[in-house]
Amino acid sequence: MTEPRRAPRQAEAEANDRALLAAAREVVAVDGARASVAAIAARAGVGIGSLYRRYRTKQELFQRLVSLTLDRWIDAAEQGLAHADPWEGLAHYLLAGFDIGQGSLGSVAGTIELTEEIADKNRRADEAVDALVARARAAGVLRPDVTTTDLHLLVEQLGKSPMIDQLRQQGRTDLVPAAVNARTRITAIALDGLRAPAPHPLPGEPPAPELLSGRWET
Amino acid sequence: MTEPRRAPRQAEAEANDRALLAAAREVVAVDGARASVAAIAARAGVGIGSLYRRYRTKQELFQRLVSLTLDRWIDAAEQGLAHADPWEGLAHYLLAGFDIGQGSLGSVAGTIELTEEIADKNRRADEAVDALVARARAAGVLRPDVTTTDLHLLVEQLGKSPMIDQLRQQGRTDLVPAAVNARTRITAIALDGLRAPAPHPLPGEPPAPELLSGRWET
DNA sequence: AGTTTGCGGAGCGAAACGCTCCGTTTACAA
DNA sequence: TTGTAAACGGAGCGTTTCGCTCCGCAAACT
Numbered sequence: 001m002t003e004p005r006r007a008p009r010q011a012e013a014e015a016n017d018r019a020l021l022a023a024a025r026e027v028v029a030v031d032g033a034r035a036s037v038a039a040i041a042a043r044a045g046v047g048i049g050s051l052y053r054r055y056r057t058k059q060e061l062f063q064r065l066v067s068l069t070l071d072r073w074i075d076a077a078e079q080g081l082a083h084a085d086p087w088e089g090l091a092h093y094l095l096a097g098f099d100i101g102q103g104s105l106g107s108v109a110g111t112i113e114l115t116e117e118i119a120d121k122n123r124r125a126d127e128a129v130d131a132l133v134a135r136a137r138a139a140g141v142l143r144p145d146v147t148t149t150d151l152h153l154l155v156e157q158l159g160k161s162p163m164i165d166q167l168r169q170q171g172r173t174d175l176v177p178a179a180v181n182a183r184t185r186i187t188a189i190a191l192d193g194l195r196a197p198a199p200h201p202l203p204g205e206p207p208a209p210e211l212l213s214g215r216w217e218t
Numbered sequence: 219m220t221e222p223r224r225a226p227r228q229a230e231a232e233a234n235d236r237a238l239l240a241a242a243r244e245v246v247a248v249d250g251a252r253a254s255v256a257a258i259a260a261r262a263g264v265g266i267g268s269l270y271r272r273y274r275t276k277q278e279l280f281q282r283l284v285s286l287t288l289d290r291w292i293d294a295a296e297q298g299l300a301h302a303d304p305w306e307g308l309a310h311y312l313l314a315g316f317d318i319g320q321g322s323l324g325s326v327a328g329t330i331e332l333t334e335e336i337a338d339k340n341r342r343a344d345e346a347v348d349a350l351v352a353r354a355r356a357a358g359v360l361r362p363d364v365t366t367t368d369l370h371l372l373v374e375q376l377g378k379s380p381m382i383d384q385l386r387q388q389g390r391t392d393l394v395p396a397a398v399n400a401r402t403r404i405t406a407i408a409l410d411g412l413r414a415p416a417p418h419p420l421p422g423e424p425p426a427p428e429l430l431s432g433r434w435e436t
Numbered sequence: 437a438g439t440t441t442g443c444g445g446a447g448c449g450a451a452a453c454g455c456t457c458c459g460t461t462t463a464c465a466a
Numbered sequence: 467t468t469g470t471a472a473a474c475g476g477a478g479c480g481t482t483t484c485g486c487t488c489c490g491c492a493a494a495c496t
Contacts, residue, residue, distance in 0.1 A: 013442065034252070037485065047444030048486080058485065110384060146407070153381060154404050162324060162378055163371060163429060170328070175429060182425035186372050189364070192418065193411030200410065207400035211381060211393060230462095231473065254453065265475030266455080276454065 019044040030165045032107040070121035072100045077128035086139040097155040143198035147206045237262040248383045250325035288339035290318045295346035305359040315373040361416035365424045
């Protein structure tokens with residue numbers, strides 16, 4: 001390292017940055033893109049001034065948030081691919097995805113200007129997921145009428161958890177663990193619905209990829 | 219009828235009321251309880267003044283909206299009970315529930331003052347759903363580890379459709395039918411996950427009913 | 437002691453909010 | 467034709483909330 005010594009003030013600044021990002025994730029989960037910088041700073045236990053020293057605008061903070069979240073998605077997909085069992089790999093990705101909660105970020109992603117970095121990460125995540133789905137389908141453990149787009153939409157839908165957000169908003173944090181457990185059960189139901197063989201074929205036409213989260217591609 | 223004649227102005231007023239409620243449903247689906255009266259009136263093609271002639275406050279409009287939506291829920295559950303086949307009956311209720319979209323209303327229900335009428339309708343809906351679930355379970359078509367609360371939460375989660383709301387918000391109404399189709403597929407997956415016999419038992423403890431949409435009861 | 441660096445938050449102009457108020461339009465009786 | 471009452475749309479009010487700037491202060495280093 002060129003800079004092994006850490007000035008205490010600099011360490012504090014980095015801790016603040018982490019707190020800001022964590023707080024932003026929480027507030028955005030509840031309020032979506034309407035989340036105010038004041039609320040984010042307050043939740044992080046940090047002054048507004050400090051927020052604006054690190055991010056020139058609210059949009060810059062959101063872009064960073066989306067970028068870091070995409071990292072999590074890529075990790076989840078690649079960890080899924082690392083599993084030897086195709087079904088376990090897919091299930092790992094989906095369960096991780098429900099936790100990451102693309103849904104909450106989806107509304108933010110629709111409001112920010114897309115950077116090259118974000119578009120690139122999005123592409124990498126898509127490739128990994130495609131491989132994951134293709135492998136599960138080839139192994140015959142995923143019902144064959146489910147498309148990758150179906151899965152993306154399912155994750156988007158189940159990742160957003162209005163129940164948990166609402167509880168947090170009402171300050172009933174004591175109930176949050178129970179809510180997380182409840183959501184896990186729901187996702188387990190959905191996972192069971194994905195397994196081959198399927199009791200009935202899915203209705204309608206396979207969904208078009210354009211439906212995914214606003215624009216992303218184009 | 220005591221008043222068979224309809225003054226044209228009065229008919230217009232009633233049409234405006236219907237348009238207001240329909241618009242409120244749409245705007246609330248996107249913006250939740252933050253939906254502004256101006257947005258609702260504009261979407262209904264009606265002046266703000268007309269809105270406030272019929273509803274003294276925004277809250278009064280929202281209470282009416284919740285009440286009418288609960289009527290839909292009661293209908294869906296009772297129609298489900300009318301089905302001879304227990305599974306078809308349950309599926310009918312769930313599919314209708316996904317369409318009604320309790321999720322969107324959940325955020326509104328948390329902000330309004332509960333009237334006696336609303337609490338009463340909520341009770342009636344609960345009773346009908348309990349009967350529906352009990353019948354399906356007794357017939358052995360519903361996996362036995364799913365509780366009524368699980369189902370309520372599932373409906374709440376899948377009823378809210380961020381994808382459709384976002385498309386509408388962006389004015390891409392051309393894509394909405396495709397999105398509705400996509401959501402139908404997702405719900406079909408979840409339905410298949412509910413059938414008996416289950417591939418694996420559900421994880422965790424059965425969820426407590428207190429988790430449902432804020433307060434409703436108490 | 438002086439300098440640098442990061443800090444918190446009061447306060448700015450702009451925007452959005454719920455709601456009131458009023459001039460206009462329409463249907464119908466005189 | 468004219469008078470009246472009902473329903474209309476929307477400008478504008480006071481208030482709140484927003485993103486963001488700016489500045490006085492404290493801690494670390496020289």
